[in-house]
Amino acid sequence: MTKKLFLLILFIGTSISFSQSLSLSEKAKVSILTCGLGPESYAMYGHTGIRIQDNVKGIDVVYNYGAFDFSTPNFIGKFIKGDLQYFVTYGSFIDFYYNYQSENREIIEQEIALSPKQINTLFQQLNHSVFSEDRYYTYKFIDRNCTTMVVDKINGILGSEYIKSDTLNQSYREILYPYMTDFYMKLGIQLIFGAKVDEPASRLFLPYEFKDAISVTKVNGNTIEKSNRKILEVNKQELPFNWLNSIYSLIALLLLLVLLNKKLIKISYFVFAGLLGLFFSLVGLYSLHEEILWNYNILLFNPLLLVFAWYLKKGIKERIVLLGKIILAMLLIYLAYMTTKVHLEIVWPFIALHFYWIAKIVLQIKKSNLAR
Incomplete structure (x- = not known):
């Protein structure tokens, strides 16, 4: 046994003995x-x-x-x-x-x-x-x-x-929400949280x-x-508004994707969104954190988007229409559920994009079929 190790053991033993025997004064x-x-x-x-x-x-x-x-x-x-x-x-x-x-x-x-x-x-x-x-x-x-x-x-x-x-009139999510000042961190945390954080904060x-x-x-x-x-007391400097770290940069990015209007961009985005939904699903099964169980955000970032992207790439119109209708129906359920949730204000750009793109793709295919 080295001298350092002996001294360490002696110190720990002394600390334990000291802490267990010491009593505090009346003051x-x-x-x-x-x-x-x-x-x-x-x-x-x-x-x-x-x-x-x-x-x-x-x-x-x-x-x-x-x-x-x-x-x-x-x-x-x-x-x-x-x-x-x-x-x-x-x-x-x-x-x-x-x-x-x-x-x-x-x-x-x-x-x-x-x-x-x-x-x-x-x-x-x-x-x-x-x-x-x-x-x-x-x-x-x-x-x-x-x-x-x-x-x-x-x-x-x-x-x-x-x-x-004494905040039973608020959910855990509503209490947590104002603390998250970094927009993209807030977005990520809100998306990975499941139904537990919507319970009353008991x-x-x-x-x-x-x-x-x-x-x-x-x-x-x-x-x-x-x-x-x-x-x-500390002096907190008020940080200037950061356009890149705000909902405006997210809206601008999604609008850019819409304006480019490329099939490959749509397919790539749907793959990304589907993989994100798959991650939410699997991490909920793997993790012991109750806060990420029953994550209804998979109705937005739907794993079915992976299959939809595959049919879109292959041009299988009947399957595109069928799956598109199913995903749109799930989006409607999600939107109805989200009307009472505080994080609707930061996820609505994704809801709008999904509705616009998927509905447009389905309607274009149905119009082309009627024109024949």
């Missing part, structure tokens, strides 16, 4: 840290942390759920499938603060009204999670993330589900929604929030 405080949004996909909704502060014992640490290891073998495959292991970490508050300062992301702190006994219990539970197999958990976008794990911890200490969602799963819920939560008639302050 200890617990607060929830809500961190601002970041440009990366994993940071676009913000972050939630738990801060334990005890000036008497010289303790000021932050516990974080939602950490993951990029070096995990088959990282992308595990992430898509939904069995990637996330874990809880902890570190000094000052390191946590400087990290978010360097990323230009705000931190809002809300002190929670817990008794010294409750704070000690929470402290011991968090340390147990860090230094045991409990530190690992299977990430779920809505049900098990950095926020839901903290919600469950705090409610567990309170003894009941006091902190809960779960507190986003940091800022959790923050707002804490502010209005009462336990035995008393407000649970002792204080609410922004401990890290």
